[in-house]
Amino acid sequence: MTTVSLPDDIFWMRRALALAERVLYSTAPNPRVGCVIVRDGQVLGEGATQPPGGPHAEICALRDAQARQAAVAGATMYVTLEPCSHFGRTPPCVDAVLAARPARVVVAIGDPNPLVNGQGLARLREAGIAVTTGVCAEEALAINAGFISRMSRGLPWVWMKMAASLDGRSALHNGMSQWITGAEARADGHHWRARSCVVLTGMGTVLKDDPQLNVRGVDTPRQPRKAVVDGRLSIPEDARLFDGGEVIIFTARDDAAKAARLADQNARVVVLPGPVPDRVDLQAMMRWFAQEQFNEVHVEAGAGLSGALVSAGCVDELLLYVAPVLLGDAAGMVRLPMLEHLDAAQRYEFIDTALLGADVRLRARVAQTWRELMQRVALSAPN
Amino acid sequence: MTTVSLPDDIFWMRRALALAERVLYSTAPNPRVGCVIVRDGQVLGEGATQPPGGPHAEICALRDAQARQAAVAGATMYVTLEPCSHFGRTPPCVDAVLAARPARVVVAIGDPNPLVNGQGLARLREAGIAVTTGVCAEEALAINAGFISRMSRGLPWVWMKMAASLDGRSALHNGMSQWITGAEARADGHHWRARSCVVLTGMGTVLKDDPQLNVRGVDTPRQPRKAVVDGRLSIPEDARLFDGGEVIIFTARDDAAKAARLADQNARVVVLPGPVPDRVDLQAMMRWFAQEQFNEVHVEAGAGLSGALVSAGCVDELLLYVAPVLLGDAAGMVRLPMLEHLDAAQRYEFIDTALLGADVRLRARVAQTWRELMQRVALSAPN
Numbered sequence: 001m002t003t004v005s006l007p008d009d010i011f012w013m014r015r016a017l018a019l020a021e022r023v024l025y026s027t028a029p030n031p032r033v034g035c036v037i038v039r040d041g042q043v044l045g046e047g048a049t050q051p052p053g054g055p056h057a058e059i060c061a062l063r064d065a066q067a068r069q070a071a072v073a074g075a076t077m078y079v080t081l082e083p084c085s086h087f088g089r090t091p092p093c094v095d096a097v098l099a100a101r102p103a104r105v106v107v108a109i110g111d112p113n114p115l116v117n118g119q120g121l122a123r124l125r126e127a128g129i130a131v132t133t134g135v136c137a138e139e140a141l142a143i144n145a146g147f148i149s150r151m152s153r154g155l156p157w158v159w160m161k162m163a164a165s166l167d168g169r170s171a172l173h174n175g176m177s178q179w180i181t182g183a184e185a186r187a188d189g190h191h192w193r194a195r196s197c198v199v200l201t202g203m204g205t206v207l208k209d210d211p212q213l214n215v216r217g218v219d220t221p222r223q224p225r226k227a228v229v230d231g232r233l234s235i236p237e238d239a240r241l242f243d244g245g246e247v248i249i250f251t252a253r254d255d256a257a258k259a260a261r262l263a264d265q266n267a268r269v270v271v272l273p274g275p276v277p278d279r280v281d282l283q284a285m286m287r288w289f290a291q292e293q294f295n296e297v298h299v300e301a302g303a304g305l306s307g308a309l310v311s312a313g314c315v316d317e318l319l320l321y322v323a324p325v326l327l328g329d330a331a332g333m334v335r336l337p338m339l340e341h342l343d344a345a346q347r348y349e350f351i352d353t354a355l356l357g358a359d360v361r362l363r364a365r366v367a368q369t370w371r372e373l374m375q376r377v378a379l380s381a382p383n
Numbered sequence: 384m385t386t387v388s389l390p391d392d393i394f395w396m397r398r399a400l401a402l403a404e405r406v407l408y409s410t411a412p413n414p415r416v417g418c419v420i421v422r423d424g425q426v427l428g429e430g431a432t433q434p435p436g437g438p439h440a441e442i443c444a445l446r447d448a449q450a451r452q453a454a455v456a457g458a459t460m461y462v463t464l465e466p467c468s469h470f471g472r473t474p475p476c477v478d479a480v481l482a483a484r485p486a487r488v489v490v491a492i493g494d495p496n497p498l499v500n501g502q503g504l505a506r507l508r509e510a511g512i513a514v515t516t517g518v519c520a521e522e523a524l525a526i527n528a529g530f531i532s533r534m535s536r537g538l539p540w541v542w543m544k545m546a547a548s549l550d551g552r553s554a555l556h557n558g559m560s561q562w563i564t565g566a567e568a569r570a571d572g573h574h575w576r577a578r579s580c581v582v583l584t585g586m587g588t589v590l591k592d593d594p595q596l597n598v599r600g601v602d603t604p605r606q607p608r609k610a611v612v613d614g615r616l617s618i619p620e621d622a623r624l625f626d627g628g629e630v631i632i633f634t635a636r637d638d639a640a641k642a643a644r645l646a647d648q649n650a651r652v653v654v655l656p657g658p659v660p661d662r663v664d665l666q667a668m669m670r671w672f673a674q675e676q677f678n679e680v681h682v683e684a685g686a687g688l689s690g691a692l693v694s695a696g697c698v699d700e701l702l703l704y705v706a707p708v709l710l711g712d713a714a715g716m717v718r719l720p721m722l723e724h725l726d727a728a729q730r731y732e733f734i735d736t737a738l739l740g741a742d743v744r745l746r747a748r749v750a751q752t753w754r755e756l757m758q759r760v761a762l763s764a765p766n
Contacts, residue, residue: 165728166703166747167716168551172725179725310709318709320549324731324747326693326701328719333550336711342555342562345548348707350743353736360733360745364549364707 009078009106012038013136016078017108019048019057020143024195025220026051029293031111031147035061036078037070037102044070051221058083058093062100072100080140082111082133085120094120097129104130108140109377112152134378141370141377142351146197146295149316149369152376156197156289159317160299160306161189162333166322169330170303184357185321187217189300192319194218196298198225198248198289202305206230206239213241213300224298229285229305231278233258237265250280250288282312307335310346317365318348324358392461392489395419396519399461400491402431402440403526407578408603409434412676414494414530418444419461420453420485427453434604441466441476445483455483463523465494465516468503477503480512487513491523492760495535517761524753524760529580529678532699532752535759539580539672542700543682543689544572545716549705552713553686567740568704570600572683575702577601579681581608581631581672585688589613589622596624596683607681612668612688614661616641620648633663633671665695690718693729700748701731707741 019034027033027049035057037044045068047060055063058079065072083093083105097105105124110133111117121131141148146157163181164170170180193199194215205211206228213226226247228235233251241247242265249262252273259269270288274281289297299309309315339345348364355361402417410416410432418440420427428451430443438446441462448455466476466488480488488507493516494500504514524531529540546564547553553563576582577598588594589611596609609630611618616634624630625648632645635656642652653671657664672680682692692698722728731747738744 164551166551166701166731166745168547168549172723173721174723307711318549322745324733325725325728326717326719326731327722327725327728328690328715328717329721332711334709334711336709338556338712339710340555340557342559342708342710345708345710348549348709349741350707350738353738353743355733355736358732360736362549362705362743 009132009135012036012076012078013080013106013108014139015043015046016057016080017136017139017143019046020080020140023048023050024143025218026222028052028197028222028295029147029150030056031081031144031295033057033079033081033144035080037061037065037072037075038078039070039075044068044072044075053089055090056084056093059090059096062096065100072102074101074103076104076106077102078106078135080108080136081144082107082109082116082118083120083124084111084113084116085123086115088115092120094123097124098127102129104132106132106135108134108136109144109148112148112376114151137374137377141373144295145316145370145373146297148373148377150290150293150295152373154290155286156294156297157316158286158297158299158309158314159192159196159319160301160309160315161192161319161321162306163189163321163323164333165325165327165330167326167328168333169327170333171331172327173330180325181321181323181359182357185323185359185361188356188361189319189321190215190218193224193298193300194220196224196296197294198227198296199298199300200227200229201299202301203228203230203232203235204302204304205300206235206241208302210240211300212243214243214245225294229280229282229301231280233269235262237261242267250285252278252280282309282314286314303332303335306333310334311336315366316369317351317363320362320364321356322360322362324360392515392518395421395459395461396463396489396491397522398426398429399440399463400519400522400526402429403463403523406431406433407526408601409605411435411580411605411678412530413439414464414527414678416440416462416464416527418463420444420448420455420458421461422453422458427451427455427458436472438473439467439476442473442479445479448483455485457484457486459487459489460485461489461518463491463519464527465490465492465499465501466503466507467494467496467499468506469498471498475503477506480507481510485512487515489515489518491517491519492527492531495531495759497534520757520760524756527678528699528756529680531756531760533673533676533678535756537673538669539677539680540699541669541680541682541692541697542575542579542702543684543692543698544575544702544704545689546572546704546706547716548708548710548713550709550711551716552710553716554714555710556713563708564704564706564742565740568706568742568744571739571744572702572704573598573601576607576681576683577603579607579679580677581610581679582681582683583610583612584682585684586611586613586615586618587685587687588683589618589624591685593623594683595626597626597628608677612663612665612684614663616652618645620644625650633668635661635663665692665697669697686715686718689716693717694719698749699752700734700746703745703747704739705743705745707743
């Protein structure tokens with residue numbers, strides 16, 4: 001196993017990652033994968049995972065090479081995720097790769113799916129194919145953090161979208177909040193909704209803003225599901241988010257009559273009571289999402305649910321849009337218990353900063369969780 | 384006048400700007416200026432403004448060329464600020480430039496100093512020297528925003544340094560605030576103190592933190608002055624900020640006895656009462672700074688004075704260090720009156736973002752003030 005990434009490998013893997021980025025909205029619950037087949041600095045074929053039931057990236061790239069009448073034998077294949085070695089909705093990609101006889105396969109990260117988990121790479125090595133792993137691993141994990149998280153720890157990857165002023169205020173004292181950030185920041189927020197499997201909010205937001213919670217202004221073949229944390233099962237049956245698409249209502253109250261009425265709105269009621277009366281068990285909710293094959297959860301809620309999710313350790317990443325304005329005495333972003341010492345606060349690590357129109361986007365994630373996932377995708381490939 | 388900046392011009396002007404950056408801490412109250420003399424892509428000489436009383440950048444660069452035995456006649460001079468045309472502590476730079484007979488002089492911005500204000504450039508043109516202006520004007524203004532602000536509007540350039548959590552909290556409810564941001568962010572803060580003419584704080588901070596307010600960990604030949612807004616003239620005479628360097632105490636109370644005792648600590652008391660009893664007139668304070676040749680004011684204060692300065696329109700730029708942590712119920716950054724509508728909030732424009740260790744630095748400024756200064760430095764050079 002080569003541990004040094006050659007510049008060429010990085011170049012071609014980035015192209016494969018760019019292909020994976022193009023299918024960001026359409027592969028769930030499958031991972032987004034890109035594949036490029038190269039010989040002597042020339043692309044022979046390339047492709048990315050098609051929607052569920054369709055071919056995976058490796059197959060698309062091999063078919064592309066075939067269409068171009070390019071022989072893959074002896075070439076190098078770049079894949080952003082370890083090729084699958086099991087029958088799912090499609091046959092194992094590893095079989096197709098073996099049949100094409102490339103000289104070398106370069107993989108960004110291993111697949112912790114227990115049905116794959118290094119077996120794909122082992123079979124390639126057994127057949128005498130050189131295998132390099134770990135090229136652009138951080139970028140590859142970032143594209144599929146949800147899938148990897150679900151496979152390796154039984155939880156989705158959860159990001160929380162917030163918009164606030166420079167001094168951390170998300171609404172005026174009178175509740176006015178709609179336009180703190182500008183059009184570019186709001187459009188970027190819809191991109192994040194679009195890539196998620198579900199958009200989650202709380203009852204406070206439903207009652208205050210009556211949001212649609214759908215993706216608007218993004219060219220996407222699918223809408224994410226919608227979910228509401230509604231401890232008392234008190235959601236109005238005419239809320240705007242009921243638009244025909246499936247809605248999941250998490251509640252602590254077992255109310256069959258209301259659940260039946262909500263079913264008419266295509267809403268599925270999931271009863272997950274926590275230890276506090278009328279409060280949903282948020283950690284159980286996240287496990288439920290993973291069991292139901294939700295990879296990524298996009299949270300867009302008020303200070304109450306946002307704070308509760310942070311306190312329950314359910315938030316992996318923050319997506320914070322900061323408007324260049326000072327609001328002073330106004331509503332805060334997250335309601336958290338009073339801290340006596342800074343050490344007790346939830347710490348994140350910044351991932352990136354971006355200027356979006358007049359606003360800045362800050363992304364930060366829980367460093368420890370990220371490191372654990374990085375270990376899982378590195379170790380699943382045997383040395 | 385050429386209005387198109389050639390790539391070569393930008394390249395050399397950036398070098399001149401880099402020279403000006405090197406004297407960021409040492410030229411006040413004079414502007415930081417860099418100068419590069421170039422012929423056929425070769426540097427003949429270069430230099431930057433020396434401490435007050437010493438030679439300006441143009442003279443340094445001409446002397447450097449002389450030391451290298453390079454003839455400047457027919458060459459191009461790049462200067463980050465219009466050469467002075469008046470006798471100050473040193474003779475006019477324009478005379479030296481004329482004597483050296485360059486073929487062309489490229490200037491980033493004009494000098495709105497009424498003693499210069501285009502006259503330097505006019506004399507160069509009269510002598511048949513080609514003059515280009517406006518190359519890298521934004522960067523050049525950024526290096527000398529304080530000097531330009533003082534010359535053109537009789538006010539210093541004021542930035543306010545703040546450190547806060549992602550949710551805009553600068554201290555826990557129990558007052559704990561010392562270590563929200565990390566070592567790199569604090570070191571960067573000292574760089575900003577070092578370039579300022581004065582570090583300004585309020586009595587709340589003096590009583591709570593007893594800060595030294597000096598520059599530490601930065602290689603600087605001078606310390607900025609220190610200033611405290613102390614409406615009731617109640618500062619303890621043993622405060623740590625009294626370290627022998629000059630301290631300015633702005634107050635609303637005329638208390639000769641206390642002022643005399645403070646004079647023993649090298650503190651100068653300036654009485655500037657505002658319309659509210661025991662409150663200093665903050666706008667008058669800023670005008671006072673400019674009259675006393677303070678170019679840049681570094682504010683590092685608590686939520687009370689910070690909010691009052693923002694409300695009084697005294698803050699031109701925000702320097703906000705954001706730690707990747709959520710604190711929830713804790714102290715806010717700025718105390719501002721309650722707003723009924725977002726339109727009433729003070730708006731800024733982001734200048735840049737930087738990752739400093741684990742923290743992010745956000746810089747934002749008042750767009751309107753910046754545009755006005757840009758107009759002043761552009762228009763001071765006649766067409």
